[in-house]
Amino acid sequence: MPELFRNYINGEWVESGAVFENRNPARTDEVVGLFARGAAGDMVCAAAAAEAAFPSWAAMNPPARGAYLYRAADILEKRFEQIAAEMTREEGKTLPESKGEVRRSINIFRYFAGEGSRLAGLQTPSERERVHTFSIRKPLGVAGLITPWNFPIAIPAWKIAPALVCGNTVVLKPASAAPLCAWRMVEALVEAGIPKGVVNFVAGPGGELGSALLSAPPLKAVSFTGSCAIGNWLHQEASKRRIRIQLEMGGKNPAIILSDADLNTAVETTVNGAFFATGQRCTATSRAIVEEGIYDRFVEALVERTRRLKVGDGLQPGIDVGPAIDEAQLETVLRYIETGKREGARLAQGGRRLTEGSYAGGYFVEPTIFTDVTEEMTIAREEIFGPVLSVMRARDYEDAVRMANDTPFGLSASIQTSNISRAFDYIYRAETGLVMVNLPSAGIEYQVPFGGTKDSSFGPKEQGPAALEFYTDYKTVYLKY
Numbered sequence: 001m002p003e004l005f006r007n008y009i010n011g012e013w014v015e016s017g018a019v020f021e022n023r024n025p026a027r028t029d030e031v032v033g034l035f036a037r038g039a040a041g042d043m044v045c046a047a048a049a050a051e052a053a054f055p056s057w058a059a060m061n062p063p064a065r066g067a068y069l070y071r072a073a074d075i076l077e078k079r080f081e082q083i084a085a086e087m088t089r090e091e092g093k094t095l096p097e098s099k100g101e102v103r104r105s106i107n108i109f110r111y112f113a114g115e116g117s118r119l120a121g122l123q124t125p126s127e128r129e130r131v132h133t134f135s136i137r138k139p140l141g142v143a144g145l146i147t148p149w150n151f152p153i154a155i156p157a158w159k160i161a162p163a164l165v166c167g168n169t170v171v172l173k174p175a176s177a178a179p180l181c182a183w184r185m186v187e188a189l190v191e192a193g194i195p196k197g198v199v200n201f202v203a204g205p206g207g208e209l210g211s212a213l214l215s216a217p218p219l220k221a222v223s224f225t226g227s228c229a230i231g232n233w234l235h236q237e238a239s240k241r242r243i244r245i246q247l248e249m250g251g252k253n254p255a256i257i258l259s260d261a262d263l264n265t266a267v268e269t270t271v272n273g274a275f276f277a278t279g280q281r282c283t284a285t286s287r288a289i290v291e292e293g294i295y296d297r298f299v300e301a302l303v304e305r306t307r308r309l310k311v312g313d314g315l316q317p318g319i320d321v322g323p324a325i326d327e328a329q330l331e332t333v334l335r336y337i338e339t340g341k342r343e344g345a346r347l348a349q350g351g352r353r354l355t356e357g358s359y360a361g362g363y364f365v366e367p368t369i370f371t372d373v374t375e376e377m378t379i380a381r382e383e384i385f386g387p388v389l390s391v392m393r394a395r396d397y398e399d400a401v402r403m404a405n406d407t408p409f410g411l412s413a414s415i416q417t418s419n420i421s422r423a424f425d426y427i428y429r430a431e432t433g434l435v436m437v438n439l440p441s442a443g444i445e446y447q448v449p450f451g452g453t454k455d456s457s458f459g460p461k462e463q464g465p466a467a468l469e470f471y472t473d474y475k476t477v478y479l480k481y
């Protein structure tokens with residue numbers, strides 16, 4: 001019998017009657033865990049508990065709040081290997097990728113724990129004599145955090161850590177496809193002694209729980225990472241009640257490869273951006289926009305390198321690319337591959353579901369490269385969220401920049417060039433929140449702001465000092481002495 005993981009509401013681990021399964025996408029006969037299937041009533045209780053806990057948590061001094069995060073980080077570190085293996089089993093990414101993500105989450109906890117001793121406000125001179133003005137940061141109240149399956153612990157960590165250190169109390173709703181790592185993070189906070197009601201965890205169906213959360217009277221802010229459709233719906237609901245909102249959604253991230261790029265670097269970064277984590281990153285490279293002069297050489301080297309990627313169960317050594325998260329995602333990817341073929345793109349590599357032998361029990365698809373993709377094709381315009389790369393031909397640098405920006409999305413962009421002047425020109429012209437020079441479009445760090453522009457994101461950025469802008473308000477003081 002698989003273990004049952006309960007919800008955590010008002011300092012108690014609670015069952016909800018019904019349960020749902022968390023299955024391994026590499027071996028679908030393996031149930032990683034059973035989770036209590038929270039209902040609207042659980043959300044209402046969680047929001048009320050967070051509201052009740054808020055005054056004393058907000059009144060605690062920030063370094064003392066940070067101390068809980070340091071302790072939770074130490075607990076996560078002790079379980080490092082266990083949590084990494086659980087992540088591979090629930091999400092499918094490779095074990096090295098999972099380890100990197102758990103390490104990142106521990107670092108996120110420590111970084112924001114340290115923020116407890118900084119939490120800088122503003123201090124500016126007054127126009128008036130002997131008046132001292134300053135602005136201090138105040139927490140907002142109850143924050144709702146809705147997180148996706150593709151970074152099962154890093155995204156929960158980069159939302160909960162700043163929310164807590166700033167003095168907010170939280171209700172976390174993890175993705176149903178991979179809730180275990182977020183559960184482990186909450187377990188670590190509980191073991192660290194976090195006061196009752198400060199952190200609440202409610203897993204279960206997104207529609208029911210999301211509606212209940214957004215209509216819970218104590219809710220003051222919601223931070224969401226996931227699809228554009230759900231993000232837009234949350235925004236509508238939140239604006240009815242003037243709930244502060246932060247949305248991180250899709251991408252159609254370009255990698256511009258200029259003729260003067262180092263060919264090996266360009267190939268490695270493109271393969272990393274497009275195929276690692278099975279392409280299931282909103283920062284993934286999904287369009288390689290390649291300058292005429294290097295196009296043929298780049299495509300040849302890219303296909304050759306991609307052919308050598310090993311697809312399989314991420315717990316096995318030497319695997320580069322794991323499975324899709326679930327059947328629906330696999331179907332979506334296969335549908336886009338069919339669309340690519342139908343619309344006349346050239347299938348240069350991959351394109352099939354893998355079902356033989358050890359692949360039989362999982363949602364595996366070959367890393368897929370389409371070349372000669374043109375701008376109006378569906379695979380050049382829509383987010384696929386799988387290991388599918390569209391390679392497009394650009395006449396020159398100007399043409400490449402135009403193509404890169406010609407998308408409703410604006411999360412991340414990569415440029416491969418040895419020309420520093422071009423690199424800077426692009427840095428200023430890219431319509432994205434992230435620009436990576438001679439690096440993959442994906443793979444971010446926690447100490448700098450993260451987020452996009454256009455349809456990719458809405459609201460203040462996450463991570464780094466920018467996170468404080470979302471999770472606090474200023475209170476300004478004028479003092480005559």
Ligand code: UN1
Pocket residue numbers: 148150151225248280281282283284441442443444445
């Ligand atoms: C990364 O590229 O390291 O859901 C992180 C996502 C993004 C996070 C990307 N919000 O893929």
